[in-house]
Structure formats: structure tokens, C-alpha cells
Amino acid sequence: MLDDNLKAQLKSYLEKLTQPIELVASLDESPKSQELDILLQEIAGLSDKISVRRDDSQPRKPSFAINRIGTDVGVSFAAIPLGHEFTSLVLALLQVGGHPAKISEEQANQIRDLEGEYRFETFMSLSCQSCPDTVQALNLMSVLNPNIRHVAIDGALFQDEVEAREIMSVPTVLLNGEAFDTGRMTVEQIVARLDTGAEKRMAEEIRTKAPFEVLVIGGGPAGAAAAIYAARKGIRTGVAAERFGGQVLDTMAIENFISVPYTEGPKFAVAMEQHVREYDVDIMNLQQATKLIPASEPGGLVEVQLANGASLKSRSVVLATGARWRQMGVPGEEEYRNKGVAYCPHCDGPLYKGKDVAVIGGGNSGVEAAIDLAGIVRHVTLVEFDSQLRADEVLQRKLRSLPNVTIIVSAQSTEVQGDGKRVTALVYQDREGGDSHRIELDGIFVQIGLLPNTDWLKGDLALSPRGEIVIDERGATSMPGVFAAGDATTVPYKQIVIAMGAGSTAALSAFDHLIRTPAPATAAHHDAESAVA
Known part of the structure; x- marks a missing residue:
């Protein structure tokens, strides 16, 4: 099933295994079971730390588990995880095999400390570009915490179960047999749902942050570009985003980003975040802005209130909140969202x-x-x-x-x-x-089409009849010290490359604003107090 090039790549990855693992297959006589059996045998043939055995007691066939021998660490797939899910398979092999995941120790400990029993089922499709993030997040969590179990289920392979359980969209996640959530989810988002005190702790942490010089609201292409251009000026830069990557995460193929003939949205979003993290940028994920309050005096601090009750302050702000899918706005649409x-x-x-x-x-x-x-x-x-x-x-x-x-x-x-x-x-x-x-x-x-994510700005900024933030050629809005970029603005073309250029422009304009508008004494005093705190 795997071509020679893919086998060579996988073999090099499997050299990172430090613990022996076994692939436990549950099969029947169907062609799909035969395909899975071939795939598992090929994988086992690439590493002496991998073995295969049969256990046909599982109800879903074909399916398999990846188990760390002698432990209760493991993940499961009721799928032949190729296509978009091949990366999920590779990561599961590595993580169950002892290779450390790319996650902060703080977040890993948060997952280990979760109490209770969690049995997750994710219904996905191999053509879904949103599913791998959810599958990989839950797989990682199940490796770190033995109280968490996860199986990724290919809806196309188990269509009878999809019908019986009324799964109408992917990814759909069930927890202990009950609906948990739908759509792309990251480790941060899932843990925040399970750890009821996480939001309160994050709000307290945000309240202690000193004011920024440039605060970017939004983590899509415009926001990422703005953060990089601001940070390169050596000034204190922060990013508050509901999800880093924005709408790019929901984009299948990108073929018009100059110098990159082809890539896919989730991969592009990861590269953006990695680039931003190369600079001294304070990234605050899962943060929804709810109110923009202007500075009380020229050069003073603009305040952005958040849904968790905390607020952030900055001498300048770049709004890059992007857009979302436009709805029909007819009776029944919301009622049957994700139900057809x-x-x-x-x-x-x-x-x-x-x-x-x-x-x-x-x-x-x-x-x-x-x-x-x-x-x-x-x-x-x-x-x-x-x-x-x-x-x-x-x-x-x-x-x-x-x-x-x-x-x-x-x-x-x-x-x-x-x-x-x-x-x-x-x-x-x-x-x-x-x-x-x-x-x-x-x-x-x-x-x-799309609708700009600007409802929270109504009455505070000048918006177009379509709800877009009105900006000039420098990205300036109607509020002093506040700039905007990307799909949320009146820029005529909603394209990634244009959003990035606009984000860069907005950041440079914000820097120009800072050097031409000295901070008043009150703001300077506030900066000093925050730094001491």
C-alpha cells in the first residue's frame, strides 16, 4: 500500500522509537480488512520495535490499536488512516513508541492532572482537512493520561454507525457516548473544556500582563504578519486569538501563494505560528475580544476586553479578526447546522x-x-x-x-x-x-461567501454597510492608535497574500504611530507599575 518513497520516509521516522509497540488488528474477511492487514504488516516491517498480532474481539472491523507493550498506553483507529490522516498515524506510532510530543511541559502536566474517565470517539473522514488536528490532539492526550482513551473512526467506512448515531458532520467528537463537540479542535481547546478552572487561571494570568506597544487581535495571515513585523522592531508585541491560523485552517488547497506552488491550510497555519514564535511575541490563544475602548488621551493605552472577563492594554492595536462563512439566514438553517x-x-x-x-x-x-x-x-x-x-x-x-x-x-x-x-x-x-x-x-x-468578524466593534469603529472595518491606505481605522488588516476590513480582495501584506502595513503604521506619539505621563507610570508587579 505504501510506495517506496513513503516507506523510506516512514522508516526514518520510526528510528525515533524508544519503546516497543504492537499493532493489534481486529479484522474480518472484507477487502478493507485485507487492506489494513497489508498496511500494518508493511509498517511492522520497517522497525524491529514494532510487532503485529490479531485480536478479532473488537466490534468494529477493520480496526487496530497501537499499544506500548507492557503498559496501558495506546490509541486506536477504526480506519485505514491514509490521506489526511496518515500524519495522525505517524504521530501516534511515534508518541506511543516513546518519542516526546511537541507540547509544553506545563500543558502536558495539565493533561496528566485531569481526573475522571474519558472515552473519546472521533468520527472523521480521510478527505477532511479539519479532522487531523482533532484526532492528533486526542491521541496525544490519551498517550499522556491513561484515564483518557480515544478511537478515530472513518465515517465512510462505518456508515451504518454514522446513520445510527446521526453523525452529520466531521469531525464529530463523542465523550463517554454523548456529544462533546464538532469541528476542528486543538489540545488547548479540549483541555480548556475538561479543566473547568483553566479559563479562570488564564484570566488571572492575563490581568497581570504589562501593557503592550503593539497588540494584535487575531491569528490568521494578517495577524501573523502584523506580529512578525512589529516584533522585528524590538517592541513589546502580543497576539490574542480565538484560534491561531484563523480561516486558513479550513482551507483545503493553497496554490496561489507566491513561491509556494502548493500547500494545504493546516500545514500553512502551523508554519505561520512557528514563524511568529521565532520572535519575542506573547501569543494568547483561545481569547475572544468583546469590547474595544479608546485611549483616554493621545498616546495613551487602548483597552481590549475579553470574554473571560480580563482585559489587555496597549499603546497601539492591530485588528485582524478575519471572516467566517456567510449563512443563508433562513428558518431551519441554525436548527439543522451539523445535522445536514x-x-x-x-x-x-x-x-x-x-x-x-x-x-x-x-x-x-x-x-x-x-x-x-x-x-x-x-x-x-x-x-x-x-x-x-x-x-x-x-x-x-x-x-x-x-x-x-x-x-x-x-x-x-x-x-x-x-x-x-x-x-x-x-x-x-x-x-x-x-x-x-x-x-x-x-x-x-x-x-x-464570507462575513467579517466585527460584530463586537459596532458603535466603536467606523464600519462599512457590510460590517467591514473602514481603513485608509495605511491600515488606520477611525480610532487613534488602532489599525486593521485582512478579511475583516474594506480591502477589496480577500486573499492570503493580500492579508499578509495588509498586516505588515498595519504593523509598520502602528510603529510609526508609536514613534510620532509620545506616551503621556499617565501611560508611562502605568507601564512602570505593571513592570514592577
């Missing part, structure tokens, strides 16, 4: 194999989604509000060539219908004739 209403065709598409779905939106994203889904599902109906599709002509030609796709234009989606558990239909109105129509289906993929 989805926003990531790459992630959730495999769960709809052999079913009927709709794609809302006729731009490039919508048409690309419809093309991808047509290879998985039984039928795709593309619904576009405008009188014609807006996607590139090459994409439209490909879409129209597919036999299992229907295109409906001049259609306004008006309602998502369901049976209380899952989506059953989409209702739309013909914008030309006015008639209402109902399409029976199993899933709806919404691809209608």
Missing part, C-alpha cells in the same frame, strides 16, 4: 455517499463544491440566487458536463426543512415567476 446543513464539502462530503444534496452558491466556491460532491453523492442540485452562475467559465463547463448535477438559477432559498433530527428538504422561491418549490434531499452545503 454544512459549510465544508471536503470535510463532510463522504458522509453523504449515495445521497442527494444541494449546494447554495454559484461562485467559484459553490461550483467547485458541486463538482467535488458529484463524485461522491447520488445527485447534486446547485442553487444560485443570481440569474447566472458567477464561477470561472472553466469550472462551469466542468459542472455542466456532469450527469448527476442540476443547476437552478434565479432561486432564493427560503427554508431548510427537517424531521427534527436531520435535513429532509430545501424550499426555494423562483425569483422570476414567484413560485415556491421544494427539493427533497439529505444535505445542504452553503457556499455564499
